[in-house]
Amino acid sequence: MIQKILIANRGEIARRIIRSCKQLDIKTVAIYSDADENALFKQEADEAYHIGPSQVQQSYLQLDKMIEVAKKTNADAIHPGYGFLSESPALAERCKEAGIIFIGPEADVLRLMGSKIEARKAMIEAGVPVIPGTDRAVESAEEAVTLAERIGYPVMLKASAGGGGIGMEIVDSSEKLKKAFENNSKRAASFFGDGAMFLEKHITNSRHIEVQVLADHHQHTVHLFERECSIQRRNQKVLEEAPSPSISEALRKELGKTAVIAAEAIHYTNAGTIEFLVDESEQFYFLEMNTRIQVEHPITEEITGIDIVKEQISIANHQKLPFTQEDITRKGHAIEVRIYAEDPVRFFPSPGKITTLELPHGKNVRNECAVASGDTVTPFYDPMIAKLIVYGENRSESVEKLEKALLQFKIEGIKTNIPMLQEIITYEAFKKGDTQTDFLSKHYHPDRGGNKDGN
Incomplete structure (x- = not known):
């Protein structure tokens, strides 16, 4: 042990x-x-x-x-x-x-799912829907243009390796694709040591829904329901909630079932996340698998009562999962926001000394924070310095708690994205749960004082 x-x-x-x-x-x-x-x-x-x-x-x-x-x-x-x-x-x-x-999972599984091209192939073989696109690395910008015309613009250009939105770009013309291909390939090679690129059809008005899975070494795999992760900036998540406010119960069940099939197909063990894009007609497509714990795992813990880190350790000890799929229930609604040390208007990192830090408090308010008053935020790492998680009996209560908690969250000495988060949750589109992956580009315009009517 x-x-x-x-x-x-x-x-x-x-x-x-x-x-x-x-x-x-x-x-x-x-x-x-x-x-x-x-x-x-x-x-x-x-x-x-x-x-x-x-x-x-x-x-x-x-x-x-x-x-x-x-x-x-x-x-x-x-x-x-x-x-x-x-x-x-x-x-x-x-x-x-x-x-x-x-x-975590075995090295061969990490290698398989670490290549988005090979992951697509594995999911196709498992019968999991994938976005129309290329199933091998695209060799050149010229070949990318030829393939994009066959797929149909707009297309999403993606790096096969890595993550975090690096090497990803939506393009809607051959000229833009040529330039984007060279730039993103070089960037992927620099970050991940692999400049391989591929193309997918860009699904407009899509939602980013992911399903948390746990799998032990005894051929038991379960899902812990889904998370809505559509509010993103530059392909990086900003706000996540569980369960998704935007999908039907039928789709919720289908996504959970498909995530388990996907994990079992590659003999996955430990905690992982199957990510999907869902279009306006509720057709869903495999996006990628994150073979680790997610930043947003706390909201799943809040609605299920399951400590995912403890389960990771238990699985690594080769213990059986202590529950079946039927044992797992969800209750209430949880929302997480990521607190970044950055200018909420220009989105530049904001390193410096934190002179004051007061965290929000109260029932069902959870803080996962990396810093304290007097600490210095350096420019060497990701600017996320904290996560704020709230839980309510329903979504309305959860949103209300989040609004109050953000007002209590005080950081002085550096700039943060808290003003942006406070504005996002006032938008009618957010209140209605109408959040697609282009939500911020549609609604958040700090230079124009925001766009609260959602037009």
Whole structure:
């Protein structure tokens, strides 16, 4: 059984993992960079070891150093959180070689689903609907134009590797596609070491719906219902809610069933998320699979009462899931917003010292926060510094709680996106649950004072 876990991550997700480990009486080991010398997660772990300079390539991506620290501290397992090396087949393989448990799926599954092209092929074979597009890497901009004319504009250009919206762009003409192909291929190669690109038909007025799955080593796979993740900026989620306010009960059941089929088809184990695009007629398409815990996992925990981090550890211990699909129920409505250290008008990062931080409080208000008053937000990492999660008996109550909690959330010394979040939840389209993936581009215009009527 796992007695000690090295957390191969930082910030709020490291704190989140530490919290569940404490409840399970499991010791934790933190790794930290120069920039995180005084970070909360470092202070809360049972042990902490310096791993390198502030630059991520020299610290949190240093696989060899992680394994070295894990061995030195006699850690039984490594939890990668999200981002960084969380979907790295190399980390999973090195753990196996070192006799350390990797809290996640097998390396071959990470490799398969890490390639969006190969993932499409696997889903087609499993009978899961996929968006019309190319099933191999596109070799050149010229070939991309030829294929796009066959698929029909607009098309979504995508990098096969990586995530986070990097290497993705919607294009509606051959001239734009030629330029976008070269730029995104170079960017993907720089970020992921793989510049392979492919094309999909762009589904207009679509919703981004994802389904949380858990799968043990005993051929038991379940879903924990869906999350609505359509409010995004530059393909990065800003606000998520569970359950989705926009889909029918029939579609909800079909999405859950399909997500389980998809996970079982690739022999998946641990926590993962199957992401779908849903069009106006409720036709749904496989988008990708995230082979790790998600940033937005707390809203699923709120409506199901299941601690996903604890289940990840249990599965890694080769224990059976303690529930069947029929045992899992959902209750109420939860919403999460991501708090970024950034200018809400120009969207530039806003590093600096936090002079004041007051978190919201109250019943069914949950904070997952990486920082405290006096901390300095550095430019070295993702600008997300906190997540605010609220729960209500229904969506109206949840939205009302969120509005009050955002008013209580006070950060001084840096700029944040809180004003943007406060404005989003006043829009009629949001109140109606009418949120598509282009929601922000349609409704949020900070230079014009917003667009609250939803026109």
